[in-house]
Amino acid sequence: MSVRSRIVSAMQQIAVEQQVTLSPLVDDLSLHETGFDSLSFAILVARLEDDLGIDPFTVSEDATFPLTIGDFIRAYENAPA
Amino acid sequence: MPPRKIFALRDYLGPELKGRTISDARQVVSLTNILEQTSLGERLGELSGRSVLLAAADQLISAIAMTEIDGVARRMLLCPADLNADHVQTLIDDAEIDAIVTDQPSCWADAGVHLVAAAGTPERTAKKKAKTERATEWLMLTSGTSGVPKIVGHTLEGLTGAIVADGPARGAAQVWATFYDIRRYGGLQIFLRAVIGGGSMVLTEPGEAIADHVARLMAAGVTHISGTPSHWRKLLMSGSASGFSPRYVRLSGEMADQAVLDGLRRAFPAASIGHAYASTEAGVGFAVNDGHEGFPASLLGQSRDGVEMKVEDGSLRIRSTRTAHAYVGRNAAALTDSDGFVDTGDMVELRGDRYHFVGRRGGIINIGGLKVHPEEIEAVINRHAEVRMSCARSRRSPITGSIVVADVILADGCDLSGSDDIRKKILADCRAKLAPYKVPAMIKFVSALDITAAGKLSRHDP
Numbered sequence: 074m075s076v077r078s079r080i081v082s083a084m085q086q087i088a089v090e091q092q093v094t095l096s097p098l099v100d101d102l103s104l105h106e107t108g109f110d111s112l113s114f115a116i117l118v119a120r121l122e123d124d125l126g127i128d129p130f131t132v133s134e135d136a137t138f139p140l141t142i143g144d145f146i147r148a149y150e151n152a153p154a
Numbered sequence: 155m156p157p158r159k160i161f162a163l164r165d166y167l168g169p170e171l172k173g174r175t176i177s178d179a180r181q182v183v184s185l186t187n188i189l190e191q192t193s194l195g196e197r198l199g200e201l202s203g204r205s206v207l208l209a210a211a212d213q214l215i216s217a218i219a220m221t222e223i224d225g226v227a228r229r230m231l232l233c234p235a236d237l238n239a240d241h242v243q244t245l246i247d248d249a250e251i252d253a254i255v256t257d258q259p260s261c262w263a264d265a266g267v268h269l270v271a272a273a274g275t276p277e278r279t280a281k282k283k284a285k286t287e288r289a290t291e292w293l294m295l296t297s298g299t300s301g302v303p304k305i306v307g308h309t310l311e312g313l314t315g316a317i318v319a320d321g322p323a324r325g326a327a328q329v330w331a332t333f334y335d336i337r338r339y340g341g342l343q344i345f346l347r348a349v350i351g352g353g354s355m356v357l358t359e360p361g362e363a364i365a366d367h368v369a370r371l372m373a374a375g376v377t378h379i380s381g382t383p384s385h386w387r388k389l390l391m392s393g394s395a396s397g398f399s400p401r402y403v404r405l406s407g408e409m410a411d412q413a414v415l416d417g418l419r420r421a422f423p424a425a426s427i428g429h430a431y432a433s434t435e436a437g438v439g440f441a442v443n444d445g446h447e448g449f450p451a452s453l454l455g456q457s458r459d460g461v462e463m464k465v466e467d468g469s470l471r472i473r474s475t476r477t478a479h480a481y482v483g484r485n486a487a488a489l490t491d492s493d494g495f496v497d498t499g500d501m502v503e504l505r506g507d508r509y510h511f512v513g514r515r516g517g518i519i520n521i522g523g524l525k526v527h528p529e530e531i532e533a534v535i536n537r538h539a540e541v542r543m544s545c546a547r548s549r550r551s552p553i554t555g556s557i558v559v560a561d562v563i564l565a566d567g568c569d570l571s572g573s574d575d576i577r578k579k580i581l582a583d584c585r586a587k588l589a590p591y592k593v594p595a596m597i598k599f600v601s602a603l604d605i606t607a608a609g610k611l612s613r614h615d616p
Contacts, residue, residue: 090581112557112591112595115556115557115595116557116595116596119549119557119559119595119596120596123596123598
């Protein structure tokens with residue numbers, strides 16, 4: 074499974090658990106408009122760290138904070154393994 | 155007025171009681187004629203009036219040495235086996251140690267203390283009968299997880315207050331055991347119960363497999379046994395408890411939740427099961443034997459057997475003759491408030507007519523600015539029959555700060571293939587019973603959780 078599809082499927086699972094409605098996940102969708110709250114994102118980042126072994130937002134201090142779904146996925150795709 | 159008679163441990167070790175023993179996995183020592191023997195060569199006299207560091211690796215040798223040194227030395231500082239070597243010099247200075255009793259004299263040659271007395275298995279007959287000269291101050295170390303432990307000063311009278319209040323041992327001779335090290339407060343209480351009650355004592359053996367330990371407990375005919383809830387969960391998990399049938403099962407040192415009490419009730423249907431509240435500083439507060447978690451609110455307010463308890467700012471406070479009398483050392487803080495109450499730091503909450511422990515004041519995890527006691531979450535998770543024990547903790551997140559995650563050990567016979575269903579069931583229950591920010595964001599099934607040397611669930615972040 075690609076990094077992208079792992080992220081999308083994790084988001085869908087968390088949306089069910091947290092009972093939030095997820096917007097269609099296109100690259101230029103702002104993270105604010107996904108339907109995820111900050112807790113949902115925190116869970117997502119924690120699970121992806123377990124799943125992929127990386128947390129791109131704490132690895133480097135100058136990591137820019139993602140604004141869109143595309144940014145978010147690229148942060149994982151480009152993170153040093 | 156004549157001076158009050160000073161009691162020391164030797165007063166409870168007369169030859170009139172037959173068949174008393176103390177044992178570990180390697181040897182059984184008779185207590186019946188122990189007063190005629192010595193574990194200290196002929197050096198007990200040299201310890202008179204001194205501040206003694208009792209630093210034997212071996213618990214059995216420590217136990218015998220305690221009975222000899224009590225009433226002779228000015229002070230006796232009990233060192234558990236896991237003492238961090240980096241802290242030794244500070245402790246020696248703070249307790250004004252001027253003698254060391256040890257079964258490893260070569261390790262202590264460079265400690266800067268002139269008098270190092272070797273202790274061993276008691277075999278030789280003491281030439282001179284030891285006499286009680288004074289009330290020795292008993293010094294114990296707190297089991298905090300970081301930094302130099304605090305030195306806590308007790309008297310034998312205070313240490314044995316709860317034992318004396320319970321009255322003389324009834325029925326057949328008691329054989330006591332504990333999962334604690336007897337150099338820790340919880341373990342020392344059990345050793346003292348065995349000595350004062352005229353019973354026998356079975357010690358733990360470092361590194362011993364739990365099945366072997368239980369076999370030894372059964373072979374020795376153990377009737378009374380104590381440990382922390384973590385110790386007991388480990389025993390229940392091991393599957394080694396079948397066939398073991400103690401009369402009294404005691405929990406202390408951590409909050410006993412309903413799940414572990416019910417688990418012990420099922421495992422030991424014939425036993426009386428009690429959970430005691432005690433700490434190194436506050437001494438023994440109370441014991442509850444009704445099988446329910448928490449304690450009746452009626453225990454607060456009035457004084458019982460010299461123990462008075464109150465709740466202030468959410469934490470349990472205890473004033474009694476069983477509390478330690480001071481922290482010892484150059485920069486020692488006050489142990490009690492100006493009214494003589496010890497703040498236990500254990501947070502309680504009144505539900506109906508019962509107080510429930512909700513966690514440690516210092517153990518609070520912060521979730522987006524909201525305070526969460528991990529124990530409260532664990533209590534909900536542990537109630538599931540499929541769960542043996544759990545540990546809730548915070549996990550830092552770059553986005554919300556922290557989230558709650560829980561590591562869970564499943565009970566015997568729950569195989570991991572059904573774990574998705576169990577996870578859903580636990581989470582649904584957490585959502586029903588806990589505020590949303592306390593619900594674990596992730597549950598991970600693990601095969602083991604760290605237990606500290608003091609027998610408590612380790613709450614260090616990995």
